[in-house]
Amino acid sequence: MNQEASTAAPQDRIVSILEQGAAEPGGLLPSLHAIQDATGFIPEECIANIARAFNLSQAEVHGVITFYHDFRTTPPAKHAVRICRAEACQSMGAEKLLAHAVQALGCGLHEKTPDGMFSLEPVYCLGHCACSPAIMLDGAMHARVTPERFDQLVASVKEGT
Numbered sequence: 001m002n003q004e005a006s007t008a009a010p011q012d013r014i015v016s017i018l019e020q021g022a023a024e025p026g027g028l029l030p031s032l033h034a035i036q037d038a039t040g041f042i043p044e045e046c047i048a049n050i051a052r053a054f055n056l057s058q059a060e061v062h063g064v065i066t067f068y069h070d071f072r073t074t075p076p077a078k079h080a081v082r083i084c085r086a087e088a089c090q091s092m093g094a095e096k097l098l099a100h101a102v103q104a105l106g107c108g109l110h111e112k113t114p115d116g117m118f119s120l121e122p123v124y125c126l127g128h129c130a131c132s133p134a135i136m137l138d139g140a141m142h143a144r145v146t147p148e149r150f151d152q153l154v155a156s157v158k159e160g161t
Ligand code: FES
Pocket: 084, 085, 086, 087, 088, 089, 090, 124, 125, 126, 127, 128, 129, 132, 133, 134
């Protein structure tokens, strides 16, 4: 990203991203990622412009955005919780931990808490299989997480907010 692009207003930045992306074969996904990186999400009001840039229908663009769980059309939660659901973590209680997280946070997978404080997403291996179950909270790794430890981590994040 060049300096000019990184300081541009979000709408100008999106226009620039779409101009560049439309000129590249297979440019839709990189453009969607770039828009989300620039603005934190893909605003619904941009979908018509994206569709026009790539000569697609709005339904097709929407289909791509909703197919990939990494894309979001609303602002992200303040804190991101990712729970590993891969094999090693599953064998060490990840599903129980996930059920606890759903109850403790009050939101399901791929959702945000009603106050917008937390989002809950699955991941499939965080590279800490020997210390399962593992989670990531705001990019920080936590290993051997019990439901009690999960509550402590969430409480510490809330206190720091
Ligand atoms: S399986 Fe969970 S960290 Fe590898």
